[in-house]
Amino acid sequence: MKEITKEDYVHSVYKVIFYIEANYAQELTLEELAKVAGFSKYHFHRIFRAVSGENIGDYIRRIRLQGTTWKLKIEPKITQIALDSGYETNASFTKAFKKHFGMSPRAFADQLKAKKGVVMVAPKVVNVEPIAVLYVRKTGSYATSACEAWNVLMPFAYEQKMKFHKKIMDKETMHFGIGHDNPNLIEPDLLRYDACISCNDVSVESKGEVFRKVMEGGKCAVFLHKGAYENLKATYDEIGQWIVQSGVKLRDKPIFEKYLNRDPRRTKPENLRTEIYVPIA
Structure with a gap:
């Protein structure tokens, strides 16, 4: 049986990281992510933290929240953004967003839209x-x-x-x-x-x-x-x-x-x- 090396652990965790980034708006279970990595669900969360430096739950929440910031520039419906980002309710999304960014999603969106930029050449x-x-x-x-x-x-x-x-x-x-x-x-x-x-x-x-x-x-x-x-x-x-x-x-x-x-x-x-x-x- 092949001995597992540090490189194997790193490679497996990055497979999961890339999987999360591609599917963060979906419901992600520990069993599903452990399967992607090829490790037991009982040990996977420890391996993930050891390699990435973050708890897997914290990582998923951060990626979901960050994915909303571009949408807030142009999407007026906060509730729809919350649902698209994997949050069950507007309230849970708003609470998590405010904790991470220090302001509500609506205040963040208003701040973005209030800024006046330089007119640039159209792309x-x-x-x-x-x-x-x-x-x-x-x-x-x-x-x-x-x-x-x-x-x-x-x-x-x-x-x-x-x-x-x-x-x-x-x-x-x-x-x-x-x-x-x-x-x-x-x-x-x-x-x-x-x-x-x-x-x-x-x-x-x-x-x-x-x-x-x-x-x-x-x-x-x-x-x-x-x-x-x-x-x-x-x-x-x-x-x-x-x-x-x-x-x-x-x-x-x-x-x-x-x-x-x-x-x-x-x-x-x-x-x-x-x-x-x-x-x-």
Whole structure:
């Protein structure tokens, strides 16, 4: 019988984390999540906390609450948002939201809509095809977690290319980043970032912290950020105002970034180009 390693535990917990993120609006039971991980339900919650640093119930609640913040910009029906987020009543949703964000959902929504933003160039609208990617998840402030994730993913990719002669890291390879959390609302040490590269070579096997997934396609509004990554926040603030002013309906999928410079380390900050994709209905 194969001995279970620390890497196996980490891999299993991340499978559950990704499952929760894809299904947080549904009822999630300990038995179901333990089955996804491949562990006994009697021990799984301890394993989850040891790897992630959070209780599984707290993690689910946080993901559900955070998923409502974009909706509050444009959706006036708080009760419907509560139900869509997995809460049985408006009261239970409001109580949890106020505890987490320090204000009621209605006050939060009014605050967002009261802000006046800079009028920006309208985005281009595109239909994105699903993209198979290899990715690494890291948690922490984006400035730190992004570097950590790429520092794991890139050596793995180049090893696959140079040592095992896999079809990866060629001119067609695309580089993406997914920041799952709003740094204005979530503590820095809880921010989740995925570094992703496109890879259609199915013979490249996931290993260690490197996982495989398919980034879902669909209709997106695309904004172009010019300049240093450190200044992305200003562009995201403008995008938030565009969402409010345009009244566009958002899909319940994370915004993602596409990095257009092949080697950012050898590119002057002012010459960096980043496309920001906002999933819309």
